[in-house]
Amino acid sequence: MNDAARPDLAHAEDLMAFLAASPSPYHAVANAAARLEKAGFRQLAETDAWDSGTGGRYVLRGGALIAWYVPEGATAATPFRITGAHTDSPNLRVKPNPDTGSQGWRQVAVEIYGGTLLNTWLDRDLGISGRLSLKDGTTRLVKVDRALLRVPQLAVHLDRQANEGLKLDRQRHMTPIWGLGDVHEGDLIRFLGEEADIPAGDIIGWDLMAHSVEAPSFLGRDREFIAGPRMDNLLSVHAGTTALTAIAEGSDEPPFIPVLAAFDHEENGSQSDTGAQGPLLGSVLERSVFARGGSYEDRARAYAGTVCFSSDTGHAVHPNYAERHEPGHHPLPNGGPILKVNVNQRYSTDGRGRALFAAACERAGVPWQSFVSNNDVPCGTTIGPITxxxxxxTTVDIGVAILSMHSARELCGVNDPALLADCLSAFMGG
Structure with missing residues (x-):
C-alpha cells in the first residue's frame, strides 16, 4: 500500500506523538492546552471573573481540561456541542511511602489504578511520570522516559503451571524493581527531584505513575494498525482537541458553542473534583452562560438544546475469542467510529442519539459501526450516563474499536482516529 496516498497517516503520526508525550493525565492536559494555545485559545483561572468575549477559552484543573469556543453571534441561550473524554488510563501508581525492597532488591511500592490487565505490565521497561507538589503551593510535571522500573515475572522453571493459568497477587507480585542495596526512605523522591532540578526538600506531595517507555508504532503488513499505550482514552482526547482547534481556526462560525470536556478518574468511577461526577463541567458551562449576560432561564434553554458525544474506546471483535462478542455486532478496525448501545444505561445512547451520530458521520463522509455487548458478558460504562x-x-456514547483494552499497550486501526476526529468536527461545528 502506498503511504503517500493515505491521508490518515499524518493524523496517526500526530496521535502517536501525543500518546508518547502524555504518560500521565497531567501531561495529557498540558499537551492539549499547548495545542489550544496555538489555535488562539487562552486559559481562564477559576478564581478570576470571566468576560463575555468571543473566541476560545479553556480551564485546567489537575488532570482535567474543559475548553470551549464562543462564536460571533452567540447568545446566552446558545446550546453547547460537547465532546466528552477522559485523560486517565489503568496503570501502576506510586504509593505515599514508595521506598521498599526485599532480599537485597530496591523496589518501588505501587497501587493498582483502575481495571488494569496486570500481566501486560510484567517484564516491561517502565518509566515514571506525574506531578510533584512543592512547598510554595505550585506543581511541576516530571517525566522520566527511560527504562527505570520493571515488574519481573517468575520464571517458568519456578512455576510449572504458569501457562495453565497465571494468577497474580496485586500486593506481592506487582512491585517493580529499580536497583540493588539497602532501602533508604526518600530515595525515589530525591531521584525525581534531581531529574526535575528541584531540591528534594521542596517536594511535599506527589501523584506519580509508571508508564511503558516503548514508543507507539505502526503495526501490520500494510501498517494498517497503531500499537501504543493509553489509547483508552487519549485517542479521544486527541481527536477532540484536533476537532475543536480546527473549528476555531476555520472560516465558518459554528451555530453552537463547541466544547471539549476531558475528565480525570474515569477508570475508577469518576468520583472526584476532576471527574465527570464532579461539578467542573456544570460550573464551566453555567459561568459561560452567565458571563454572556445570561439568566437561569437562558442556562435552562442552552442545556435543553445541548448534546454531548461521550467518546471512549470500545471493543473490536477479537479473532481468537469471537464467542465473547455479540454475534450480530462485530466492529472491526478501520471501519469507522462505533456507536455504543446498552439498554440498561451503561451507555447513554438512545434512538435519537443514534440519529444525531449518524447525521454527524454523514456530514463528515465517515463510515460507522454499532457496538453492543453479548448478553452473557456485561459491558463496562463511560462518562456518558454520568453526564x-x-x-x-442528551448524551450519545461513541468511540473507536480497539483490541487489548486496559493493556499497557493497545491496538486500533490506523484510519479510525482521523475518522473519529472528522465526525467530532462535523458534530461540534454543526
Missing amino acids: AARHGI
Missing part, C-alpha cells in the same frame, strides 16, 4: 444524569443533557 446525561448529572446535567440533564
Whole structure:
C-alpha cells in the first residue's frame, strides 16, 4: 500500500506523538492546552471573573481540561456541542511511602489504578511520570522516559503451571524493581527531584505513575494498525482537541458553542473534583452562560438544546475469542467510529442519539459501526450516563474499536482516529 496516498497517516503520526508525550493525565492536559494555545485559545483561572468575549477559552484543573469556543453571534441561550473524554488510563501508581525492597532488591511500592490487565505490565521497561507538589503551593510535571522500573515475572522453571493459568497477587507480585542495596526512605523522591532540578526538600506531595517507555508504532503488513499505550482514552482526547482547534481556526462560525470536556478518574468511577461526577463541567458551562449576560432561564434553554458525544474506546471483535462478542455486532478496525448501545444505561445512547451520530458521520463522509455487548458478558460504562444524569443533557456514547483494552499497550486501526476526529468536527461545528 502506498503511504503517500493515505491521508490518515499524518493524523496517526500526530496521535502517536501525543500518546508518547502524555504518560500521565497531567501531561495529557498540558499537551492539549499547548495545542489550544496555538489555535488562539487562552486559559481562564477559576478564581478570576470571566468576560463575555468571543473566541476560545479553556480551564485546567489537575488532570482535567474543559475548553470551549464562543462564536460571533452567540447568545446566552446558545446550546453547547460537547465532546466528552477522559485523560486517565489503568496503570501502576506510586504509593505515599514508595521506598521498599526485599532480599537485597530496591523496589518501588505501587497501587493498582483502575481495571488494569496486570500481566501486560510484567517484564516491561517502565518509566515514571506525574506531578510533584512543592512547598510554595505550585506543581511541576516530571517525566522520566527511560527504562527505570520493571515488574519481573517468575520464571517458568519456578512455576510449572504458569501457562495453565497465571494468577497474580496485586500486593506481592506487582512491585517493580529499580536497583540493588539497602532501602533508604526518600530515595525515589530525591531521584525525581534531581531529574526535575528541584531540591528534594521542596517536594511535599506527589501523584506519580509508571508508564511503558516503548514508543507507539505502526503495526501490520500494510501498517494498517497503531500499537501504543493509553489509547483508552487519549485517542479521544486527541481527536477532540484536533476537532475543536480546527473549528476555531476555520472560516465558518459554528451555530453552537463547541466544547471539549476531558475528565480525570474515569477508570475508577469518576468520583472526584476532576471527574465527570464532579461539578467542573456544570460550573464551566453555567459561568459561560452567565458571563454572556445570561439568566437561569437562558442556562435552562442552552442545556435543553445541548448534546454531548461521550467518546471512549470500545471493543473490536477479537479473532481468537469471537464467542465473547455479540454475534450480530462485530466492529472491526478501520471501519469507522462505533456507536455504543446498552439498554440498561451503561451507555447513554438512545434512538435519537443514534440519529444525531449518524447525521454527524454523514456530514463528515465517515463510515460507522454499532457496538453492543453479548448478553452473557456485561459491558463496562463511560462518562456518558454520568453526564446525561448529572446535567440533564442528551448524551450519545461513541468511540473507536480497539483490541487489548486496559493493556499497557493497545491496538486500533490506523484510519479510525482521523475518522473519529472528522465526525467530532462535523458534530461540534454543526
